[in-house]
Amino acid sequence: MNQNDLRNIIIDKARIKYIDSGITKNITEALKNYLENDATEEEQIPLFISKPEIYRLKERLKINRPRCEECNSELQMEENVRDFAGKGYATAWICKCGRIEYSENTVKEWLEILNENR
Helix, strand or coil: CCHHHHHHHHHHHHHHHHHCCCCCCCHHHHHHHHHHHCCCCCCCCCCCCCHHHHHHHHHHHHHHCCECCCCCCECEEEEEEECCCCCEEEEEEECCCCCEEEECCCHHHHHHHHHHCC
């Protein structure tokens, strides 16, 4: 099982235990509660990238943001997304025209790709 699969399983467990049960409506709070109270040792992994990596990605996207193949608009990145069938992805590029490009690449991997293509 790769880290993205494990992350999606952890998110699902947190959602079931803390959101579906009515304890909270906030997924961040549900994840925090799950990791603090219920996670196994294997699940005690870093789920999200560090703030410096996010800042580097944002700076890189100001210069080299990918464009939509259909309408040529700049794409926006989302993390931890599911397609209409419920399959989880690490990231997705979303366009205002409605096109969505799902990806197994993490934000950190996209940062490396975009740095290579500057």
